[in-house]
Amino acid sequence: MSDVYIVGTDMIRFGRFPERTVPDLGAEAALMALDDAGLNIGQMQAMYCGNLMQSGNTIGQKILQEIGQTGIPVVNCANACATGATALREGWMAIKAGVYDLVLCVGVEQMGRGLLGGGASSGIPTEGLLGSGTMPTLFSELGMEHSRKYGTTFEQFAKVSVKNHEHSMKNAKAMYQKETPLDMVMNAEMISFPNTKLMCSVNVDGSAAAVLASEKKAKELGLMSRAVRIKASALTSDPFTDHDLTLPDFNTCTRMCAQQAFEMAGIGPEDLNLVELHDCFATAEIMHYENLGLCAEGDGGKLIDEGATYWGGRIPVNVSGGLLSKGHPLGATGIAGVYEVSTHLRGEAGPRQVEGATIGLAHVVGLGNAAAIHILEKVT
Amino acid sequence: MSEATATAGPLPVVPYLKLPEGGSPYLEGTKCGNCGAVYVGPRRACSSCFSRDQFETIRLQNTGKLYTYTIVYRSFPGVETPFVSAVVDLDGGGTIKGNLINVDPNPESIPFDMPVRVVFKDAGRKDAEGNSYTAYFFEPAE
Numbered sequence: 215m216s217d218v219y220i221v222g223t224d225m226i227r228f229g230r231f232p233e234r235t236v237p238d239l240g241a242e243a244a245l246m247a248l249d250d251a252g253l254n255i256g257q258m259q260a261m262y263c264g265n266l267m268q269s270g271n272t273i274g275q276k277i278l279q280e281i282g283q284t285g286i287p288v289v290n291c292a293n294a295c296a297t298g299a300t301a302l303r304e305g306w307m308a309i310k311a312g313v314y315d316l317v318l319c320v321g322v323e324q325m326g327r328g329l330l331g332g333g334a335s336s337g338i339p340t341e342g343l344l345g346s347g348t349m350p351t352l353f354s355e356l357g358m359e360h361s362r363k364y365g366t367t368f369e370q371f372a373k374v375s376v377k378n379h380e381h382s383m384k385n386a387k388a389m390y391q392k393e394t395p396l397d398m399v400m401n402a403e404m405i406s407f408p409n410t411k412l413m414c415s416v417n418v419d420g421s422a423a424a425v426l427a428s429e430k431k432a433k434e435l436g437l438m439s440r441a442v443r444i445k446a447s448a449l450t451s452d453p454f455t456d457h458d459l460t461l462p463d464f465n466t467c468t469r470m471c472a473q474q475a476f477e478m479a480g481i482g483p484e485d486l487n488l489v490e491l492h493d494c495f496a497t498a499e500i501m502h503y504e505n506l507g508l509c510a511e512g513d514g515g516k517l518i519d520e521g522a523t524y525w526g527g528r529i530p531v532n533v534s535g536g537l538l539s540k541g542h543p544l545g546a547t548g549i550a551g552v553y554e555v556s557t558h559l560r561g562e563a564g565p566r567q568v569e570g571a572t573i574g575l576a577h578v579v580g581l582g583n584a585a586a587i588h589i590l591e592k593v594t
Numbered sequence: 595m596s597e598a599t600a601t602a603g604p605l606p607v608v609p610y611l612k613l614p615e616g617g618s619p620y621l622e623g624t625k626c627g628n629c630g631a632v633y634v635g636p637r638r639a640c641s642s643c644f645s646r647d648q649f650e651t652i653r654l655q656n657t658g659k660l661y662t663y664t665i666v667y668r669s670f671p672g673v674e675t676p677f678v679s680a681v682v683d684l685d686g687g688g689t690i691k692g693n694l695i696n697v698d699p700n701p702e703s704i705p706f707d708m709p710v711r712v713v714f715k716d717a718g719r720k721d722a723e724g725n726s727y728t729a730y731f732f733e734p735a736e
Binding site: 329337338339340341342343344345346348350351354355356357358359362403404405406407408454456457459460461 | 605607608631633634641642661662664665666667668669670673674675677679680681683689691692693701706707717719721725727729730
């Protein structure tokens with residue numbers, strides 16, 4: 215089976231673009247990724263499109279209707295917040311299987327503002343009656359589960375947000391470039407204890423794309439010098455665990471996914487130079503430190519206290535600013551994380567470059583549940 | 595709000611809340627006879643051991659312990675805050691989420707593993723036909 219390479223990738227600056235359409239946002243990133251590879255849509259053999267909120271609307275085809283209709287197969291993917299990563303993985307798998315040599319993967323989302331979750335119900339609405347089903351609530355309950363197990367504090371969770379906002383000061387594509395000191399984070403409006411407003415990801419519009427190629431094709435096109443190797447691609451759903459049906463268990467599916475990805479890549483967490491992980495809420499990042507093996511079980515709070523996950527630290531996490539400050543356009547997020555890691559491996563990340571990065575990991579989770587991990591390696 | 599279309603008595607807020615005539619309300623669950631897993635509500639198959647034919651319908655207990663929670667300050671428009679959204683492990687099995695009432699909404703007042711009891715009362719909300727509903731809540735047991 216051929217190795218699979220990212221030969222072109224880019225993302226638009228995340229923001230709020232209510233006047234634009236989803237296909238238009240996706241088309242922009244698709245063209246940017248094609249330009250980055252020096253290729254055109256006529257060379258693509260298939261397209262994989264991730265979009266969640268308009269998943270019934272053949273967004274992939276509509277993107278092609280804007281950038282070039284060649285009759286290639288289009289697969290539209292929806293998989294909660296793992297949507298973009300799932301689309302990328304479908305492209306990876308098709309090349310692995312030897313069906314195609316060159317494919318385009320796009321993730322795109324246009325978001326409203328405010329709380330996500332809750333859901334429809336018959337009879338009477340149960341939000342605030344039978345507890346709460348919003349996203350901030352779920353990730354706060356999970357954060358409190360971590361507190362009950364390991365004594366993790368509100369301040370430790372808040373430090374994650376301080377870090378990721380600081381990181382985004384060096385990322386022109388992030389929604390915000392604004393420093394948020396600890397007291398500002400902790401004194402921001404409490405949304406759901408222990409997550410304040412600055413500890414919740416930003417709802418933004420955005421898109422990101424990647425062109426994937428087989429080794430043969432990448433060499434034939436002379437694209438190996440900037441290519442990034444996909445060392446592993448893993449996707450899991452939630453296995454049975456005691457509380458999962460009531461309190462969605464994002465930890466176990468991430469751990470399973472990490473184990474599979476590390477095994478496929480033939481490396482361990484100690485070999486990583488940078489990580490982009492799913493910080494949809496500040497509480498989640500601490501849990502994923504442990505889920506991804508960046509520290510021992512229960513040491514997530516200590517890891518942020520030590521500053522190990524800052525740019526320049528032992529294992530930089532979310533140097534892009536993460537979902538907390540770069541923003542979280544659901545269907546685009548998975549590919550945006552892959553773009554960020556790829557950019558560092560190519561040595562093209564400018565002022566936020568993680569020096570000498572040769573291997574990195576991009577992780578997302580989606581409610582429902584899904585976990586996806588890609589491990590990427592610089593081609594030497 | 596037509597009186598004519600509303601049913602006579604209150605309806606259960608969720609299908610697994612049972613309101614037996616002349617008896618006390620309770621929550622209904624399912625126990626897998628093969629592996630012992632306890633679920634809230636009915637099941638077609640066991641997601642732990644995949645068994646399909648050894649289910650027993652059980653009455654979930656009205657006592658349990660607080661597993662985790664959050665204090666919700668921002669919810670959807672019209673929902674009164676703050677309130678405590680709690681995940682409770684029921685004695686004898688089953689995990690449910692609901693509002694924890696009759697506590698100070700403050701982390702210092704809400705210890706993990708606090709014993710709670712399940713209480714049933716009017717939901718305080720009516721549907722479009724004017725039906726009233728009975729809901730379940732948690733409150734400190736001590």
